[in-house]
Amino acid sequence: MIKPDGVAAKVVGKVLDRFEKEGFDLVAMKLVPPDLSRIEAFYSVHKGKPFYEGLLKFMTEGPSVAVVWEADDAISRTRAIIGATNSKEAAPGTLRNLYGTDNRRNLVHASDSPESAEKEIALLFRKEELARSPVKV
Numbered sequence: 001m002i003k004p005d006g007v008a009a010k011v012v013g014k015v016l017d018r019f020e021k022e023g024f025d026l027v028a029m030k031l032v033p034p035d036l037s038r039i040e041a042f043y044s045v046h047k048g049k050p051f052y053e054g055l056l057k058f059m060t061e062g063p064s065v066a067v068v069w070e071a072d073d074a075i076s077r078t079r080a081i082i083g084a085t086n087s088k089e090a091a092p093g094t095l096r097n098l099y100g101t102d103n104r105r106n107l108v109h110a111s112d113s114p115e116s117a118e119k120e121i122a123l124l125f126r127k128e129e130l131a132r133s134p135v136k137v
């Protein structure tokens with residue numbers, strides 16, 4: 001997910017370009033309005049943590065772009081592409097290093113396991129919105 005800071009900074013295209021250049025296949029994509037109850041559900045695992053309220057405020061600043069990508073080893077490769085959670089600590093050349101700001105305003109969210117991917121995709125997309133590109137037979 002490209003967070004509100006990435007949409008506001010107009011770097012959505014740069015993020016998508018990076019994943020396309022890495023060979024990821026696009027499965028689904030949409031601009032998501034900042035709906036508090038959906039964001040609360042999305043980040044329910046962090047409820048009660050010190051950064052939770054600030055995270056909700058940030059994520060409701062504006063729309064996000066939700067994207068589903070498919071690739072071999074997608075989760076570990078995505079983590080390498082985006083860099084550490086704290087943009088200030090993200091390795092040079094990673095997306096968060098290039099376009100993120102700090103621990104909270106960190107440009108993108110990526111699922112950290114197949115299970116969280118399944119839950120997060122279900123919160124953002126209806127089944128019929130998921131395509132396979134290129135179509136796999």
Ligand code: CMP
Pocket residue numbers: 046051054055085103104105106108109110
């Ligand atoms: P994300 O990978 O989407 O997962 C949870 C989000 O909470 C994280 O990116 C940041 O946006 C935010 N976050 C995590 N840790 C902190 C922190 N220590 N301070 C502020 N925000 C944080």
